[in-house]
Amino acid sequence: MQRVFLSIGSNIGNRLENCGTAIKEISFLARVVKVSSAYETEPVGNPDQADFINCAAEIETSLEPRELLVRLKGIEEKMGRVSGERWGPRVIDIDIIFYGDAVMDTEELQIPHISAHVRRFVLTPLCELEPGLIHPGCGITLSELLDNLEDDKKVLKVESPSTLFPQ
Secondary structure, eight states: OEEEEEEEEEOSSSHHHHHHHHHHHHHTTSEEEEEOOEEEEOOSSOOSSOOEEEEEEEEEEOSOHHHHHHHHHHHHHHTTOOOOSTTOOOSOEEEEEEETTOOEEOSSOEESOTTGGGOHHHHHHHHHHOTTOBOTTTOSBHHHHHHTOOOOOOEEEEEOHHHHSOO
């Protein structure tokens, strides 16, 4: 079993419900260990869209990285995500941030996620789950990355973890 961290976000429809539904769907293919609180966050890349609800989840899975990616994309599709503009609005977005201590860079998958270390909306929920986790690519803890981050985008805690995934 591999320890995996995911970032989940939505800015179309009932954003909080969409994130909760995604976590429930993920629980059918992996063991959900922990879920962060939900955070309302400003969009990155395209500011002309609604704010997101973002959270993070720690899961355990025996799926290989590529198979996990295919299954997560299947959840996105099932929930109504359609391909559109890069950094555009979306019903759901599920990204693999860390897969154990793996480092991989292929056309379809980069682990650790290529931008995780510079995005407040990713690091804040991850730090709630595991602040001492060392980023395999940067060699420092998530809390150190967050403390030194230049990203000043809004990240506001709006709901507790139990709202997203009651256990």
